[in-house]
Amino acid sequence: MNSVIESLKEACKNENGVLALINVDNFGLFNDIYGRKCGDLVIRKCVEFINKATEGDDIKASLGGDEFVVFAKDLKDKGELVAMTAYINEKLVYYVTDLVGEDNTVSLGVSTGAVMVPEYGDDYEKLFDKADKALSVAKQMGNHGCSFYESVIPEENLFNDMNQLTEKLDEDKELRGAMWLDSVYFGIVYRYIRRYLQTYGVDAAKMLVTMDLTADNIGKEHYHQMVKEFGKVIVATLRRSDVVFQSKSNQFFLLLPGMTSENIDKLVQRLERKFHESGLDNAMDINIKYELIISKKEDEI
Numbered sequence: 001m002n003s004v005i006e007s008l009k010e011a012c013k014n015e016n017g018v019l020a021l022i023n024v025d026n027f028g029l030f031n032d033i034y035g036r037k038c039g040d041l042v043i044r045k046c047v048e049f050i051n052k053a054t055e056g057d058d059i060k061a062s063l064g065g066d067e068f069v070v071f072a073k074d075l076k077d078k079g080e081l082v083a084m085t086a087y088i089n090e091k092l093v094y095y096v097t098d099l100v101g102e103d104n105t106v107s108l109g110v111s112t113g114a115v116m117v118p119e120y121g122d123d124y125e126k127l128f129d130k131a132d133k134a135l136s137v138a139k140q141m142g143n144h145g146c147s148f149y150e151s152v153i154p155e156e157n158l159f160n161d162m163n164q165l166t167e168k169l170d171e172d173k174e175l176r177g178a179m180w181l182d183s184v185y186f187g188i189v190y191r192y193i194r195r196y197l198q199t200y201g202v203d204a205a206k207m208l209v210t211m212d213l214t215a216d217n218i219g220k221e222h223y224h225q226m227v228k229e230f231g232k233v234i235v236a237t238l239r240r241s242d243v244v245f246q247s248k249s250n251q252f253f254l255l256l257p258g259m260t261s262e263n264i265d266k267l268v269q270r271l272e273r274k275f276h277e278s279g280l281d282n283a284m285d286i287n288i289k290y291e292l293i294i295s296k297k298e299d300e301i
Contacts, residue, residue: 004061008071009124011059012117017073018081019124020114021131022050022088024066025143029221030106038099042092042108049091053084069128071117078114078148085112085146107229109144111135120149140180178238178254180231181245189243193257197295205259207290209234209252209271215283224249226280233274238267264290 012019024046031039043066050060050068059071075081089109096108113135115127130149138147181189197204211230213223227250234252235244247253259267268288275286 007059011071012124012127013122015073017071017117018075018114019117019127019131020070020081020112021135022068022110022112023135025109025111026106026225027066029225030108032219032221033106034100041099045095049088053087081114082146085110089144111138111143112146113138115149177235178242178244180235181243190255193255197293201295202258203260203295204293205256205264205290207254207256210287211250211284214285218283230280237270237274261292
């Protein structure tokens with residue numbers, strides 16, 4: 001292992017490419033349900049799939065458990081790493097189905113966090129930290145995806161990068177449903193939206209969706225995974241202008257700009273219907289509370 005780390009340090013110092021961290025999503029839950037023997041088989045298959053998806057002179061290593069590190073030499077096209085992640089996920093779906101059956105309840109796959117080298121440095125430890133931050137972003141976006149580290153753009157480069165930034169934003173507009181943000185980004189967006197509501201006199205609503213476990217035969221980790229899966233349903237049910245934050249392991253906080261008193265009850269009914277349709281009411285209770293935010297324009301105060 002030490003020799004591989006030294007090789008990674010050397011590559012980061014002297015090579016062009018990408019340093020990537022690959023993590024198996026929901027592996028702990030899979031182990032709990034299907035046992036360590038099945039888990040070990042999945043990890044071995046992940047190694048096999050990573051080896052097939054990468055070049056022979058790329059540097060690859062297991063970091064123990066469910067995480068791997070790869071230095072892909074001379075990789076410049078981010079799309080290649082996105083495609084590699086998709087390839088591994090596709091192979092895992094087929095393998096896990098053969099291993100445990102089609103009634104598998106765990107969404108097993110991999111998320112990848114990556115950083116371009118040497119664009120963001122040549123020190124392995126610092127690059128590893130950047131890749132790890134990108135991995136966290138990939139997981140916050142719902143798992144099984146690929147995210148790249150991006151730092152703040154220098155002010156002198158803003159104009160030159162305008163077309164690229166606009167193109168990226170235009171791609172993002174194709175996404176459906178609400179934004180699911182972590183606590184840091186949600187706090188920023190929340191403060192901005194509250195200022196916007198107050199400035200322009202736009203009404204909104206705050207909502208708490210809480211799910212409490214009622215079944216005795218479901219473990220804590222499985223319970224939390226069920227909550228997270230319903231979080232994805234919430235995101236898909238809401239509008240693109242809405243924002244979601246998982247405030248507790250069993251709770252989501254929703255900020256709903258432009259939500260009126262006429263529509264809020266319809267949304268509550270829709271979420272409750274989605275909850276029952278998913279069959280989660282056999283294992284959990286759902287509680288939805290909301291508060292309307294009635295705003296006045298600043299010049300009317």
